[in-house]
Amino acid sequence: MNSVSVRSLLVRGMLAGLAAGVLALVVAYLLGEPHVDAAIGFEEAHAHSHDAGEVELVSRSMQSTLGLATGILLYGLAFGGIAGLAFCFALGRIGRFGPRATAALLSAAGLAVVYLVPFLKYPANPPSVGEPDTIGKRTTLYFLMIALSVLLAIGATILGRRLAPALGNWNATAVAVVAFVAAVGIAYAVLPTVDEVPEDFPASLLWQFRLSALAIQVTLWSGFGMLFGHLAERLLVPAPAARPAAEAATV
């Protein structure tokens, strides 16, 4: 296969990511925004006096609509592109899976590795949770956790591929997953804990905000897997014998 199919897969990855981003945006707007508003309400009720005169650069109504859409659609587009490139690499290298199955496995792994593993150590926080002074430390730790998770997952995949000839794909995958979980557990234990929830912040609001953040990612990655799997299958798998004539007519 040549670079034309890499380009086609990259473009399809970005488009599938964008479309999945639209689905995630709906979830974010309907499930997430009420909790963001509630948290901002809490923040304002407990505002320190120095915040009082702050000029609002972007209004709340813009932040919760166009701003939210910008963030989530770009995120979907970007991760779609990266996942499309990862798919080019994974296809035919992780076992005898066709394009659809590879896309499904890849997006499930993407959700787990890029979001779930970092989320369990450094979960999403609503406004008013988190000291502004520690933003540098929290950002570093979060991106470090993502990078670590991705590297460990790549390591586990290589381990699984090495073991596959001896153990078979299924058992090798099980060993690789256990090794990944163990390594992540060590990383969790070693990295510092961040707990900056204000004293009287409602626990139920925090829980619901985090669940809605999780729902956004589940929607994004599963939507991406379904859409991209369909597009990649159509691109890469030759049509059944009956179809070429019909397709040639349409080209």
Place this chain on the structure above:
Amino acid sequence: MAHPIAPAAAPAIAPISLKAIAPWAAFFGILMLIVIYFVGAEQGATALISGENVHEWVHDGRHLLGFPCH
């Protein structure tokens, strides 16, 4: 008489060569990471552009996508 060729249950798909992937991965991989940086972290812990406009514009997305915001 021709034997019908049994269709393989899951025909192995030839991997795409790394040489073909590399230029796309290098250029677009980095471009995509820059996009994620602007959505997730610009004008938070670090800032390439002065001010608060980028941060404020993607504020809700940043919270809901799980990035530390402020």
